[in-house]
Amino acid sequence: MPPRSQPSERHRRLGAELRKLRLSAGLSGDQAAALIDADRGRVSNIEAGRVDVPRNGLHKLLRAYGCTEGPLFEGLMAMAQDRGKGWWDEYRGVLGQPALDLAELEAGATRVRMHESSAVPGMLQTADYARAMCTMAADEVTDEPIDRGVEFRLARQRIIERSPGTPYHAVIHEGALHTLVGSADIMRGQLRRLIEVARLPHVTVQVFPFSAGGFSAYSRPFALFGGPTRELDTVRLEQPLGSVLLHDHQYVDRYSAIFTKLTELALPPVDPETRPESHEGRDSLTLIHHLMYAMQ
Known part of the structure; x- marks a missing residue:
């Protein structure tokens, strides 16, 4: 061969x-x-x-x-x-290799830790939000590539929707939740989705508020994918011209420390089992509810 x-x-x-x-x-x-x-x-x-x-x-x-x-x-x-065959193979020739690599990386991860500063992570997006994002990113607005892109993004979500799902922890900057993507109705649906998906026992959603300062902006968007052993962990950095994958221990350890700091500075995780008005302090759930009702 x-x-x-x-x-x-x-x-x-x-x-x-x-x-x-x-x-x-x-x-x-x-x-x-x-x-x-x-x-x-x-x-x-x-x-x-x-x-x-x-x-x-x-x-x-x-x-x-x-x-x-x-x-x-x-x-x-x-x-x-591993023969590398997965559901993502049907998108070969439609999407680039980096997208296929991401799907395979997610499918094999033992856990995923994600920090996003400008948008809701793809793993948590609704179909409408994903379509609006894909439309903004498209060089030419044509239905078929956008349809396939949305389909692919939603298919990636199976790793947290399956049972047992992959442990997933997202820290999302408050600014991403204020940014109007598509329309107010789309944003309200997306904010509702964040609360719904947080009901899954293996999913943790935290909001990094404006009041916590600029550490989130300093760290930039990234994801940590757990391997079968620490030596096989991977860091994925989002760059304007594409993504970068890092494997060296020094990078994995550095971004693990950054993520821990983000979780400490962020609001407490969404707990959909309790009503927001019953919370004594400010947390991720009360902030998401406030934004959802205030969205115009």
Whole structure:
């Protein structure tokens, strides 16, 4: 099979982890190739995510690299065995590879922590809100791409709607809830959706209020995806020209600390089991209710 021209994020991540382990073990590409009866070029392609490595070959490499059986070993073996086929494949050729990578990353995450400063996270959007967002982002307003984009965004939500759902924690800046997307009716429906989805036992929604200062703006939008082990966690940063994925421990630890700080500064989480008027202090639920009733 010829090398892939567009490796998925899963393929690239597996290759990057193997390269990191090989270098840490002090082995050359030629030495690694000898372990699996291949040439150096194949090892380079494996580490670039362009070709797969057979289960037996991966087992030999991990052993030689000093990666003993445990969470990381099992996590890498699972990544290699995963054929990468999922519901997102039907959007191949319609949406770009970054969107497909995001869906696969979400589907395999053990938990998701999200900070959004300018819009409601896609995982929590209503169909109307998603359509308004896709329309604003479209270069040309044509029904089919927008329809497919909305469909794709809603399909991503299955990771929190299924049972058991993936633990999901969102910290959303108050400014995102003030921003009129589409119409007042769409915004009221979207705010109602935030309260409804917070009823799920594995979903936590917090609002970062204006009164908490500028830390949210400093941190910028990002998401943390938990892997089967800490070494396989991923940070996703939103950039004007696309997203950036970070894997190094220093970045994961840094953004984990930032997220913890955001949760401390944000209002207490939405608790839909209690009525907002019964709350003694200000919290995310009372703020969302206030905005929902004040929306013109």
